[in-house]
Amino acid sequence: MDDVLLGLTAVLQPQLLLFCLLGVTLGTLVGVMPGIGSLAAVSLLIPISFHVPPDAALILLAGVYYGTLYGGSTASILLNLPGSPSSAVACFDGYPMAKQGRAGLALSMTTIGSFVGAAAGIVLMIALAPTIAGIGLMMTAADYFALLVVGLVASLTLASGSKVKGLAMMLVGIMLGFVGTDSQTGQERFTFGSLYLADGINLVALSIGLFGLSEVIAGLTRGSVPVVPADLRLRSLLPTRSDLRRSVAPMGRGTALGAFVGALPGAGTNVASFMSYVVEKRVSKTPERFGKGALEGVVAPETSNNAAAQTAFIPTMTLGVPGDATMALLLGVLIMHGIQPGPTFVAEEPEMFWALIMSFWIGNLLLVVLNLPLIGVWVRILAVPRRVLMPTIVVLMCVGVYSINNSALDIVTMAFFGAIGYLLLRRGFEVAPLVLGFILGPLTEEYLRRALTLARGDVTAMVSRPSTAAILGVAAVLLVVTLARGARPRTRLPAGTGGAP
């Protein structure tokens, strides 16, 4: 209780409240724009975080992350183009609902479901985080190495297409993470004599290039999509008693599933929302309504992905093992700020940790206001012409990346990864595992080498401790199951989703 009060006192400072509001507003703004998911949104706003205190930066970026999920469903419902990958499921039934003149109901129920899922996730985080951090303090370097391997392997579930391609991307990411000066020996690796590369590849330039710039190119090629006209007066947004009754059970199932999936290292919100949709369809007495405007098909996945978004912070903050690729990016940014998330973070920075958790309550309440009475504002943003939107995004990306080091080479790096990212997307490669590998690779290597040094080079020591052996066993099973499932033909989901995540 003291911790909660500590966090509440900290987050109620005007400056942190302002950054919380800014984060969720920018998150909703970027989330509403089709195709720009939480990864791109967080990437785009990382430069700003370098010019504010670390606690404000953390609250800002976290707000952007879960704000994107709220905004993401708006584009899915009104355009049939997912605002974020995890909102792609909202296209299945949300768009048909919009075409039936029920857009207001779909939008309001996704917001209510999102809040319910997020609230449950926050309660779970408050309850579990200190315990998990306590367990984390008992873990050895070998255990951490094994846990990071689980995170890397589990990240393959992020790849929606070929799992082998996802594995290859993760390995490329790890390889890019080698570039720079080795922290233990001081030797340069893969720098080709370049002074610029001696510090390693700039994470911000890489992530903005891969997610932001490649999406701008895709948006330019895709062209404009007409918005479904929607009645967004308050009366049409209010659900009836029958709508609420029908949504209670899907919200409960979505919350439980999302909270569980989100807390697993490497799983993330995309998996949660897709799994939730499949579960709802299975338990429904009328599965034939799914894909044709079933309210449960919108509510459950949106509840699920928001619950997952909150519980994804549990492994990230308490163990330093990210719940998904966006969490990995957040982890990378915190490390750049000189903060190392993990069990010691909870003990050494209690004010920052609990302020973050309390900011989730405030942020989610603000998001309900932003996405219910103010939904009309965001819908109008969907109508902003591409000729204004595209240059704005490109210029903001350039200025943002340049502002970090005032380095033109960072911009060139961003351009390089933008082209690579687009090429990879066109060839059916997912870039999220690449970023996860890039961030987790160096950490994994560090723990491995530390464990080997402690064991005086004895590799068998890595599996002699039962906990390490068990975690590595889980990683091996997960890898085999993921690759085997990837080789099988996939279950068909409703067509016309405007692009799968």
Added chain:
Amino acid sequence: MTPVPDIGTTGSTRTITAALPGALLGLLGALVVATALGTWFTGGGETTPGLVPLVTGLLLLGAGCAVAAGDIRSRPGADTAAAGPVAGEVTDVVVVIGSVLVFAAFVGGLGLLLTVPAVVYVLATRLDFRTGRGLAATMAGLLVLVVGAFVLGLRLPLPILPTVP
């Protein structure tokens, strides 16, 4: 009329094209392995800086081969990998990347005042600005936004005016 079987040169070309991404990944893996072996395995034992790159390179080599094999086996046109370029796609890529490179080349010397409009001008070649006034308004609006948010708001030391040599 009996359809002509899709074999011969077309088939070979398609096979090579399909295998290319996987082959490149495999090659990248092989280069990492070679570099790791040649550069860092000259001593230093098991915690040498080459250990993890070596393992990663080997795995990438294997994954690249698997990707190539999978892409050759897959039905042509089954996914985006086999889909041809969309009309104007190459130009879109060149314009967007070009506009970013314009920013990189000019921001240090010309400042934001001239660089931001230059970036918008390059992008405008692929956007449907109906009037010159609309283009000018976008340039001016963006300049105000950038200077207001980054220079005045966040107090970042960004160059606004061109630097006199």
